[in-house]
Amino acid sequence: MSLTKRIIPCLDVKDGKVVKGIKFVDLKDVGYPPDLAELYEKQGADEIVYLDISASVEGRHTLLDIVQETAKRLFVPLTVGGGIREKDDVRKALNAGADKVSMNTVAVQRPDLITECAQDFGSQCVVVAIDGKRKGGSWTVYTHGGRNDAGLDVVQWARKVEEMGAGEILLTSMDADGTKDGYDIPMTKAVADAVGIPVIASGGCGSAQHILEVLKQTNAEAALAASIFHYKESTVRHVKDYLRENGVEVR
Numbered sequence: 001m002s003l004t005k006r007i008i009p010c011l012d013v014k015d016g017k018v019v020k021g022i023k024f025v026d027l028k029d030v031g032y033p034p035d036l037a038e039l040y041e042k043q044g045a046d047e048i049v050y051l052d053i054s055a056s057v058e059g060r061h062t063l064l065d066i067v068q069e070t071a072k073r074l075f076v077p078l079t080v081g082g083g084i085r086e087k088d089d090v091r092k093a094l095n096a097g098a099d100k101v102s103m104n105t106v107a108v109q110r111p112d113l114i115t116e117c118a119q120d121f122g123s124q125c126v127v128v129a130i131d132g133k134r135k136g137g138s139w140t141v142y143t144h145g146g147r148n149d150a151g152l153d154v155v156q157w158a159r160k161v162e163e164m165g166a167g168e169i170l171l172t173s174m175d176a177d178g179t180k181d182g183y184d185i186p187m188t189k190a191v192a193d194a195v196g197i198p199v200i201a202s203g204g205c206g207s208a209q210h211i212l213e214v215l216k217q218t219n220a221e222a223a224l225a226a227s228i229f230h231y232k233e234s235t236v237r238h239v240k241d242y243l244r245e246n247g248v249e250v251r
Contacts, residue, residue, distance in 0.1 A: 003249055005221060006250075008045065009036070009229045034072075037073060037074055043237045046251050048076060050079065079170075082102075087116055087117055090125075100124070100127050107161060130171050130191075131146050132172070134187070138154070140153065154190075162196065171200065174203065180206025181204055185218060189218040200222040208234055211225065211242075212246050
């Protein structure tokens with residue numbers, strides 16, 4: 001496990017624009033992906049995650065021209081997700097400049113694809129995104145941009161994707177997403193304790209303090225945030241300074 005924690009701004013992209021919503025709905029347009037990616041890198045972002053959030057629902061592929069333009073402007077790793085349906089989609093995203101590819105819906109539908117991609121492109125390129133929602137005393141996996149209950153337990157699914165060859169898990173709490181009330185600490189802790197690969201905490205960040213909490217109270221290796229950066233409530237640099245002051249090692 002890496003000792004230094006990563007801060008990762010997330011660009012949720014719909015129709016070529018970065019959008020932000022609450023609990024996966026009520027989307028508002030906040031800017032153009034390459035511009036925001038470049039800005040966040042200048043602020044000290046360790047990576048950028050680019051998710052084409054309507055691709056799976058609309059049954060189409062990721063907008064690779066925008067991925068290409070974003071990748072051209074970046075020196076930090078770029079993870080691309082949304083609309084990944086087969087190995088060739090992963091290859092195309094990597095060829096367009098992505099360093100890693102995130103898969104969510106297709107990983108649930110065809111877990112073998114995780115293994116195929118890990119073997120062909122390397123585990124470090126394969127990120128499995130898990131959207132989880134509390135159900136009773138545990139959490140359930142959702143697919144298709146949070147629309148469909150996959151009937152899988154989040155922690156068990158996380159263990160399975162690690163076994164299948166995933167190099168990283170991007171874990172989003174649908175209950176917390178966009179609320180700015182803080183990350184889902186219990187779910188993040190449960191998943192990060194259950195697997196040996198890095199877990200990126202996502203969903204609910206409203207302040208630098210929330211990032212500090214999730215990185216101190218769980219074994220997550222990275223924190224993903226969107227609203228606080230898009231609405232200029234904080235900068236990556238401020239978050240990193242705050243974490244350092246509070247004893248969290250960052251890059």
